[in-house]
Amino acid sequence: MSSSAAKPPAKPRLVYAQPGDAVEPGKPVTVSRYGPLARLNHWITAGSLILLAVSGLALFTPSLYFLTELFGGGQNTRALHPWIGVVLFVSFFVFFLQLWRANLPEKVDVVWLSKIKDVVGGHEENLPELGKYNAGQKFIFWGMVALILLLIATGVMIWEQYFATYFGIPLRRVAVLVHSIAAVLIICIFILHVYAAIWTRGTLRAMTRGTVTGGWAWRHHRKWLRELAGLRRAETRKTGPAE
Amino acid sequence: MSMANGPDSPRTAVSNPPVQPMASNLGAGDLIRRSATSDLPPPTRQLTPVAKLIDVSKCIGCKACQSACIEWNDTLPAVGENVGVYENPHDLTENMFTLMRFTEWVNPATDSLEWLIRKDGCMHCADPGCLKACPAPGAIVQYSNGIVDFIHENCIGCGYCVKGCPFNIPRISKADHRSYKCTLCSDRVAVGQGPACAKACPTQAIVFGTKEDMKKHAEGRIADLKSRGYSQAGLYDPPGVGGTHVMYVLHHADKPQIYAGLPENPSISPLVQSWKGVTKYVGMAAMSMLAVGSVIHGVFGRANRVSREEEEEAERLVEQGDETPPHDPRERRP
Ligand code: HEM
Ligand code: SF4
Numbered sequence A: 001m002s003s004s005a006a007k008p009p010a011k012p013r014l015v016y017a018q019p020g021d022a023v024e025p026g027k028p029v030t031v032s033r034y035g036p037l038a039r040l041n042h043w044i045t046a047g048s049l050i051l052l053a054v055s056g057l058a059l060f061t062p063s064l065y066f067l068t069e070l071f072g073g074g075q076n077t078r079a080l081h082p083w084i085g086v087v088l089f090v091s092f093f094v095f096f097l098q099l100w101r102a103n104l105p106e107k108v109d110v111v112w113l114s115k116i117k118d119v120v121g122g123h124e125e126n127l128p129e130l131g132k133y134n135a136g137q138k139f140i141f142w143g144m145v146a147l148i149l150l151l152i153a154t155g156v157m158i159w160e161q162y163f164a165t166y167f168g169i170p171l172r173r174v175a176v177l178v179h180s181i182a183a184v185l186i187i188c189i190f191i192l193h194v195y196a197a198i199w200t201r202g203t204l205r206a207m208t209r210g211t212v213t214g215g216w217a218w219r220h221h222r223k224w225l226r227e228l229a230g231l232r233r234a235e236t237r238k239t240g241p242a243e
Numbered sequence B: 001m002s003m004a005n006g007p008d009s010p011r012t013a014v015s016n017p018p019v020q021p022m023a024s025n026l027g028a029g030d031l032i033r034r035s036a037t038s039d040l041p042p043p044t045r046q047l048t049p050v051a052k053l054i055d056v057s058k059c060i061g062c063k064a065c066q067s068a069c070i071e072w073n074d075t076l077p078a079v080g081e082n083v084g085v086y087e088n089p090h091d092l093t094e095n096m097f098t099l100m101r102f103t104e105w106v107n108p109a110t111d112s113l114e115w116l117i118r119k120d121g122c123m124h125c126a127d128p129g130c131l132k133a134c135p136a137p138g139a140i141v142q143y144s145n146g147i148v149d150f151i152h153e154n155c156i157g158c159g160y161c162v163k164g165c166p167f168n169i170p171r172i173s174k175a176d177h178r179s180y181k182c183t184l185c186s187d188r189v190a191v192g193q194g195p196a197c198a199k200a201c202p203t204q205a206i207v208f209g210t211k212e213d214m215k216k217h218a219e220g221r222i223a224d225l226k227s228r229g230y231s232q233a234g235l236y237d238p239p240g241v242g243g244t245h246v247m248y249v250l251h252h253a254d255k256p257q258i259y260a261g262l263p264e265n266p267s268i269s270p271l272v273q274s275w276k277g278v279t280k281y282v283g284m285a286a287m288s289m290l291a292v293g294s295v296i297h298g299v300f301g302r303a304n305r306v307s308r309e310e311e312e313e314a315e316r317l318v319e320q321g322d323e324t325p326p327h328d329p330r331e332r333r334p
């Protein structure tokens, strides 16, 4: 573990930092969290999820059927919804490839969860230091992964226009029930996700500008910040003083 | 005879229509159910329930009913392909609302071959699963005379009715993405006429009238069949869907499945019931409680803010290096 002490400083092995993550000194420090393509993709995912929720809920309950007007009527809503689902699936798949490693569960997640009261109370000082994501964010990530897989699988089974003849009616009954339950769950997770991002001030700019302040990273994801700070020093040591 | 002073529902399919034009006797005030509509006003009157009775023992498989149905509804099923069976077309389609299904069955009691012919099509359930499943307001309606009708301009083509129906009846058109099935000739019934198929049937295996009359007629037919050795002859009017307005006289009523899979005890699938029942209520409650809870917490709760000191800690860390390394064995420091 410490065998490399005598050698020249090697590039640190990164545990939490992801490609593109970096710190920029200043007052306050700026930390890059998501690059422009990742942000664009996240907006596509978010936008399609909202459109799916609205078009799906319009068919889910008669009291919300009026929402079909937003899509130009019931026929259009019925026709568009599954295609938006395909967009969601593709964009989320890219998202998944970028983020799954940083969302693997760790021991510290259990500690964090055991102090959920301090989490909700905003008593960050009582919580363990964390990497790029906390257990709540990881739960949202894996919940979305599971539900989107379930929704695309069941959604294709009930896609009347193209796939009706491939699946028997008893199976399609199961699929439509599972699809509606999964939809309720993903909408609940989505509400939690958006609310957490708003409640935790300073988070939304990661979605707009792609950066957060150093203080935000210190407060919520300190291990990630330490790693990025270390990374920057290693890099300036290599190239730095000569320039 | 005009409908205004005649009976509210036609009593037979055999009479010939009057020549003068007539107003429709089935209107908005006759609806007892309307899909995806909870505030339907009660019907203004109760029409006499009607029924079509199909006596499979009298059917000769001539398909005059199919032709009459095509003719009356002006549908044009594509010319098919002969694959060596009598069903033509091979299944119900958006252009074929009724289909003679043929089964060769060897009766184990007599060891003789029986050729079973059943006229398949919408059963006009008193408790229609199609209507229960439909998400589009007014795409499926039920009249107080028992007819379940699809109102195509309100249909969105989602195929939920297909999942709701216990008899596998509705078909979605690939051309206009709307659902089609037998109407029980509601447009004929509305002007005092019986269904076209019943009118065309040369053996009167299909008869039409009030549901009460049809049950009585069936009794006579069943007694006749029993006297001729069909001890299990009986009426198919399945209680699981509240009874139907299309009924069969079966010579083997104890085994409806032998008639090309006629379900033994049909009812709306529990999956559909829970999809359209508990899932909606619990789902709506969960989503709205979470949304309202978030707003309340957002307005009255304290936000989680980053402090000035935390910004300074981060500045120190980035400028001066990390003095207090975290104790994570996975982490290597430069
Ligand atoms: C991932 C790909 C998805 C596909 C292929 C898909 C497909 C479908 C299809 C075919 C329907 C039947 C109505 C229609 O034909 O338009 C439907 C209904 C529905 N979908 Fe999706 N969907 C997907 C994702 C989602 C997502 C992410 C949500 C929630 C945010 C959602 C919520 C709903 C709801 C609430 C319904 C109505 C269910 C009901 O009537 O009970 N879907 N979906
Ligand atoms: S396809 Fe049409 S009739 Fe069938 S459930 Fe959907 S909207 Fe209703």
Ligand code: SF4
Binding pocket: B121, B122, B123, B124, B125, B128, B129, B130, B131, B148, B164, B165, B166, B167, B168, B169, B170, B181
């Ligand atoms: S047989 Fe099917 S389509 Fe006809 S009324 Fe019953 S549920 Fe609806």
Ligand code: SF4
Binding pocket: B065, B068, B069, B070, B072, B073, B097, B098, B121, B181, B182, B183, B184, B185, B195, B196, B197, B198
């Ligand atoms: S009742 Fe009318 S629509 Fe139904 S099968 Fe007979 S002719 Fe066709």
